């Protein structure tokens with residue numbers, strides 16, 4: 268995480284050596300001044316002392332700036348890595364992970380990591396050389412007093428390290444609860460209308476408050492540990508000073524050491540105590556950061572979706588060759604499915620709900636790969652080619668037409684970032700949405716909330732038309748539109764399908780009676796294939812579906 272900043276660390280190390288030497292020299296100058304009162308001219312040493320004092324302060328300021336800046340940039344890089352990772356996980360993982368929790372890891376967890384830098388690590392790095400130097404010089408001045416100080420500090424450090432490991436554990440638990448809270452709130456905000464309509468705000472609120480309370484309970488335990496650590500470090504510091512002053516006073520009286528030595532020793536203790544006190548008080552922040560870092564690490568450890576592989580040759584005929592697939596391999600959703608769609612054909616997938624139609628489209632997008640069998644585009648196995656290149660060939664409108672917050676233009680340009688305004692308007696015209704919109708800058712609000720369901724569907728279609736992909740996959744593209752717009756959309760699809768291969772999933776059979784071929788699915792199996800008229804004669808399932816819709 269910090270490996271890229273070796274240059275800065277080298278500069279800081281040099282500065283910290285300089286400031287440490289200057290700081291450590293100060294007690295020696297004081298020592299010389301005290302023991303030399305009446306014997307030497309004090310002005311020279313006093314001026315040197317002031318110069319050293321100023322130089323130390325400036326050098327420390329520069330170190331803190333450099334280290335804090337490095338910390339900020341390290342945390343930024345951590346966030347950049349998280350963003351890249353979160354946007355490229357295999358689709359399967361998004362089905363399992365909760366989005367709100369991911370957002371918490373990016374926001375709240377990385378902020379905790381950042382606070383560890385500003386609240387401790389910087390001072391520790393800057394102070395460590397001074398601490399070591401102070402210890403060595405204290406040893407030279409009086410080994411007996413150093414042993415006493417070192418013993419007290421050792422006991423305090425042991426206690427602090429032992430207790431603080433719980434801070435890390437509890438912080439991880441707090442952040443897990445905060446993650447659950449984020450995920451729950453995210454889910455609740457998306458479903459506000461459903462929650463209101465069911466008068467379920469109280470019930471959802473209770474679940475969210477439970478998570479807030481879990482975070483509170485663990486946070487209270489962290490507060491107790493912080494409360495416990497404070498007296499431990501305080502007593503250790505006070506006791507060291509009192510012991511040094513008491514025993515040091517006796518040793519001065521006995522003539523074992525000079526008064527100057529005792530004053531220097533006490534000054535070195537200050538140099539030791541400042542960074543040490545900082546470490547003690549920031550140890551909880553650092554442990555908290557380590558707890559949060561574990562959660563960030565869990566995301567960074569995930570493998571991203573593999574986008575490597577040779578480009579698939581451009582083509583548009585599609586073959587499903589004995590494809591079997593299950594989201595859970597023990598429960599197959601597609602079983603030995605085979606069908607062929609010639610280039611330029613318009614084929615419909617029909618069948619009862621849950622029969623695997625949307626899954627068939629998802630496999631063509633390589634959101635998932637088959638457990639057995641092959642999917643071929645113009646004879647090339649899509650699994651052997653990069654996902655990016657396969658997706659370039661395929662335009663896809665999902666069942667839940669997705670509209671992102673932002674302008675109409677932003678939404679359309681997801682398909683092709685270089686699409687001109689004229690091209691955007693042409694696509695909107697094709698789906699009869701041009702009269703509804705004033706400008707491509709119209710803002711659509713979160714999840715396209717300012718559009719009706721049918722308008723969202725038409726916008727998603729316009730986006731797909733812009734893409735110029737040779738294969739179009741449409742998952743119930745007219746499920747949310749009125750019959751007037753349904754006809755317009757079907758015409759638009761037909762017009763754009765002239766030189767493209769189209770697979771269209773449809774519940775309303777009237778929209779696909781003129782398809783080149785209709786594939787009838789049941790329980791993941793391709794049960795029948797043929798034109799509308801053929802199937803009415805040969806397929807009992809299709810006949811049944813059609814007669815329910817008054818088509819037979």
Ligand SMILES: Nc1ncnc2c1ncn2[C@@H]1O[C@H](COP(=O)(O)OP(=O)(O)OP(=O)(O)O)[C@@H](O)[C@H]1O
Nearest residue numbers: 362594595600619620621622623624625626627666
């Ligand atoms: N992401 C997923 N994770 C686990 N199971 C899934 C997932 N998506 C779909 N399924 C299951 O796979 C089966 C087939 O679903 P699919 O969405 O392909 O059916 P469908 O024919 O498109 O249904 P519908 O007509 O209702 O849209 C269903 O039993 C469904 O519960």
